[in-house]
Amino acid sequence: MTSVLSLAVWATLVCFALSIALATLRLVRGPAAQDRIQALDFIYVNGTLIVLVLGIRNSSTMYLEAALLMALFGFVGSSAMAKFLFRGEVIE
């Protein structure tokens, strides 16, 4: 891995960390429950992307399965919480 790619990986990870910090601000501040759910979903997506970038950095394909699981659990959690906002029940 050349220095260009390792520098780019480092800068990308910093960008993802900054965006997770901004989303955490929205998660803490968010006026309503739906804002917090949206911020949590965004954090999940960023975590998935971070795992993918770490897989590129360590040149290991094992990270792809972890990223897939993170995406799947993020979808299940976010949609369950969004469904909970309707009437206070996940399964009606």
Place this chain on the structure above:
Amino acid sequence: MTAFTTLFETVVAVLLLAAGALSLIAALGLWRLRDFFQRMHAPALATALGTWCVALASIIDFSALGEHLDLRGAVIVILLALTAPVTTAVLARATLFRQRTAALLEQEQVRPTRD
């Protein structure tokens, strides 16, 4: 061979930097926009374009610089492309429902119904 390796690594680096910039723009939109329905647009930038950029970078990295073709990064793009609109739609409907219910309750408190 080394020229090809350098070219592919540059492409991967550009894709990764684009993904980082897109994610940062999405987070800024999530933080700065005023309304919930305005903020709903911002994270789609990261879930659509950012995921595409990172998955393409990983596919190019593992296929061009590794031993064999590896397309498993595309599975994550497909999964996120299928699931992100569902979450967004359910969240938007829940928000509409909550805001309408709150408005109805407020209206009833202002003008009480007479029997």
